[in-house]
Amino acid sequence: MSMRQQAVGAAARRQAMAEHVMRQGSASVTELADTFGVSVMTVHRDLDELERQGMVRKFRGGATAQASSVFESNIVYRLTANQEEKEAIARHVVRMIEPGSSVMLDDSTTALAVARHIGEVTPLTVVTNFLEGIKLLTGVGGVRLIALGGEYHPTHDSFLGVACVDAVEAMSTDLVIVSTSAISDRYAFHQEQEIVLVKRAMLNSGTRRVLAIDHSKLERVALHRVAPLDSFDLIVVDGRAPASAIDRLRERHLNVEVAEL
Template sequence: MNPRQHTSSRSARWHDMAEHIVRQGSASVTELAESFGVSVMTVHRDLDELERQGMVRKVRGGATAQASNVWESNIAYRLKAHTAEKDAIARLVAGLIEPGSSVMLDDSTTALAVARHLGELAPLTVVTNFLEAIRLLAGTPDIRLIALGGEYHASHDSFLGLGCVDAVESVSTDVVVVSTSAISETYAFHQEQEIVLVKRAMLRSGARRILAVDGSKLARVALHRVAPLDDFDIVVVDAGAPAELLQRLRDHHANVQVAQL
């Protein structure tokens, strides 16, 4: 095998291994070695590279695509997780948006689900830093699309950093829709400070602030506080969330709306 073929084979294995871990949520080193017909040492080297690319996170004995309180899951995993819940939330959120208004969306997959419904509400002005949402809405009739720039992060498929914060602060929208990785009864949280800074800027730039989170994120915390829940006008959660957690959330927030699945 010549060097070019070796590189191609290795790249293909990295791609397939990442997809395998994303599909299952996690995998052990032994399982990966057997599945891909390589040595345990090769798997460790492959996982080092996939972690460097932001695709997976190495843990003891294997790797995971799932979030922890200090690490957010890769965009490929998040796009496949809780899709029915996110769509239910998105339908409810879309019903809160008036045609002719301006809407800012963060780089969450829940906000992307909302973006899929915005063509029905046109004319609208949509502002976002999420490249997948930009691709989705580009060319949609009567959607004025404003893309927020900054440094591109492949693991989130979005633009972040100081350039993005500056871009956010240069506009003001009628509505801002954000999601976070975790919420307690009183705070919304996220693992990564660059994303926290952008979300905070977005909240300052929206006249009405909507927090959209699926039930898996309730009663959890992550490394960084994004904002108190009192900073949001509306919190939207899906009906699949445990009733006890929904009640605890209602006890601490005046406007919790539940999306039916």
């Protein structure tokens, strides 16, 4: 086998390995070695490369696609996680969008679920930095689409950085819809500062601010604070959110609505 064939084979194996970890959520080194018929050392080398690409995160004895307090999940994993809950949230949120208004969507997969329903409330101006959302909305009639540029980040499939923040700050929209990786009873959090800076700019650029977040993000923290929860006009969670968590948010006089599944 030539060096090029070996390289192609290794790349295909790593891609399959990444997909396996994303489907399972996590996998041990020994499981991956057995599944792909390679040595433990080869698995470690493959996982090192996949971690460098932002596809998975290594831990002692294996790898995971799930988020931690300092790492966000890869976009491929996030697109498959909690789909039913995000769909319910999207149906709920889209009802508060007025035809003829302007809406800014962040690069969250929850906001992407909202984008799938945008055609129900056109005409509309939609602003987003999420490439997946941009591609989706180009085919929706009645949508005036404004794409936010910046540095492209494949891990998030979105545009970030100074150029993106500057573009957001030059705009003012009727409604901003964002999601975050975690919320406590006081703050919304995210793991990565470049994401945080864009989300903060978006929140400052909206007349009304909606936090759309599925139950898996409740009562958690991450490395960076995005904003106090009382800076949002509305928090929408799905019907699998624990009643106790919702009660604690409402005890702080936060406006919380539950999207039924």
